[in-house]
Every structure is written in C-alpha cells, then in structure tokens.
Amino acid sequence: MVAMNQETLLDLWGKARYWIAFFGIRRLVSAVVTGVVAVTLVWLILRPSEPPIEASLPLATLPVVTTTSTPSYVTVHVAGAVKSPGVYRLAPLARVVDAVTAAGGPKSDADLERINLAQVLIDTEQVFIPVRTTRSVTPSIAPRHRPTTTIATPRSPTQQETPQSNNALIDLNSASSIELDALPGVGSATAKAIIDYRTSQRKFSRVEDLLNVAGIGPAKLAALRDLVTVAQ
Known part of the structure; x- marks a missing residue:
C-alpha cells in the first residue's frame, strides 16, 4: 500500500515536472495567482451585503417639547x-x-x-x-x-346739589345745560350735544333717543335711564 502511494506521488511529480517544463515556472505561478484573484473577486461580488451600521442602530426618540405662550x-x-x-x-x-x-x-x-x-x-x-x-x-x-x-x-360737590340729588328726574326736553352737566357721565360737551339734538329734532320722544346723541352709548344710557325723563 505504501509502495503504491509512493508510485502515485512519483507519477504526479513526474506529470508536474512535465507541465512545469512545458509552460514554465513563471507562467504557472501567474496562472495560480490569477486564479486566486479571480476567485476572490467573484466571492466579494456575490457575497451577501451586510446592512450599514447606521441601519442596525436604534433610532433615538427626542421628547416633544410643546411651547405655549402664556x-x-x-x-x-x-x-x-x-x-x-x-x-x-x-x-x-x-x-x-x-x-x-x-x-x-x-x-x-x-x-x-x-x-x-x-x-x-x-x-x-x-x-x-x-x-x-x-x-x-x-x-x-x-x-x-x-x-x-x-x-x-x-360727581363734583356742586353737582351733588342739583335736583337729581333730591330724587327729581331731569326732563330732557326742558333741562338746562347746567342740569344736564350735573348728570353722571355727562360733561359740558355732552350736555351741549343733548341740547343741539333737542333743538334740531324739536324734542325727545323717549329716553332711548339719547343713543342718537354723540358721546352717549348703551352703557351711559343705562346710567342715565333712571335719572332722566321725557315729558309728554
């Protein structure tokens, strides 16, 4: 068995020497190197690609910050x-x-x-x-x-002595400028506007007509409603 193996090795060595002599040692070395490089390139091309490192890392979640302007x-x-x-x-x-x-x-x-x-x-x-x-x-x-x-x-001290302090209602159709000026929230300019409206319209038909006078709105009318009257 050993002798048979030796004969096989001698036969292979003889064939190798033949091919070395036929191709030359340099050509054989080049062929071997080329084969190794080719196999390496094929392996690199065909091997499965690994996922990038970034893809394997868990995504960091940032806390949601809500800002309210108070x-x-x-x-x-x-x-x-x-x-x-x-x-x-x-x-x-x-x-x-x-x-x-x-x-x-x-x-x-x-x-x-x-x-x-x-x-x-x-x-x-x-x-x-x-x-x-x-x-x-x-x-x-x-x-x-x-x-x-x-x-x-x-109200000023002089205004507190007007007829309205004695629970007397002020007649919008006959009140003087002084009497109107004494009403709360009515100054000289508003008193003049009331007289001008009364003159142009002849008279007030109702207390709510004060809303037609410049400078008098719903709030001021509410303050004057219980202090004035319109004589029929």
Whole structure:
C-alpha cells in the first residue's frame, strides 16, 4: 500500500515536472495567482451585503417639547371711584377686585354692588368703578367674559346739589345745560350735544333717543335711564 502511494506521488511529480517544463515556472505561478484573484473577486461580488451600521442602530426618540405662550401679566386701566386711578399690570387670571386693590382701593362713594368683583380681567380692558347715587339703581351684571366697564363718573360737590340729588328726574326736553352737566357721565360737551339734538329734532320722544346723541352709548344710557325723563 505504501509502495503504491509512493508510485502515485512519483507519477504526479513526474506529470508536474512535465507541465512545469512545458509552460514554465513563471507562467504557472501567474496562472495560480490569477486564479486566486479571480476567485476572490467573484466571492466579494456575490457575497451577501451586510446592512450599514447606521441601519442596525436604534433610532433615538427626542421628547416633544410643546411651547405655549402664556402672558406674564395683564394690563388694565382702572378708573372711576378709586383712590389711585391709572394703568396697572397684574398677574394672569387676576380679577376685578385685584385691580381695585392695586388702584388703592375704592373710594367711600364707590358703588361696588353694581360691578362683579370676581370677574377675571382681560388684557387691555378698562375697569371703571361707578359712584353710588342717592337713587335706587338696578345693579348691573358684569359680562361673562369681560371686566365691568363703568357706566358713571364721579360727581363734583356742586353737582351733588342739583335736583337729581333730591330724587327729581331731569326732563330732557326742558333741562338746562347746567342740569344736564350735573348728570353722571355727562360733561359740558355732552350736555351741549343733548341740547343741539333737542333743538334740531324739536324734542325727545323717549329716553332711548339719547343713543342718537354723540358721546352717549348703551352703557351711559343705562346710567342715565333712571335719572332722566321725557315729558309728554
């Protein structure tokens, strides 16, 4: 068996020497190297591609940041029967009572029953505190989403001695400029506008005709409704 193997090896070696002699040692080496390179290239081309490193890494999830612009303060104008009227900055969700307190508190003649002190303030609103009158005036209910806006202005000492202080209604068709000027919220300019309207229209037919006078709106009409009358 050993002798047979030796003969086989000698036979292979003889064939190898033949081919080496036939092709030359350099050609054989080149052929072997070329074959190795070819096999390597084929393996590189046909091998399955590996996923990139980035694809194998888990995606990082960033927390969602929600930004809400909440005002840091509200600015309101406090006027009327308060000790220090002016513009004040208050905390968000502040209420009318906070605005009155910031303005030094109400005056002794302030009619706090006619406003909603618990009303939440809105930026750029005006909070006007009315003056208490001697007549019984129906309390006004503040709007649900807006701070109370005044419907009256403070009266001067001379105005308190006018007929309205004695529970006398002012006749819009016969009142003088002084009597009209004494009404809350009516100054000399508005009194003149009332007389001019009365002159041009001959007379007032009803109290609601005041809405046709420049400078008088629904709020001021509500303040004057129980203080004036129209003689028929």
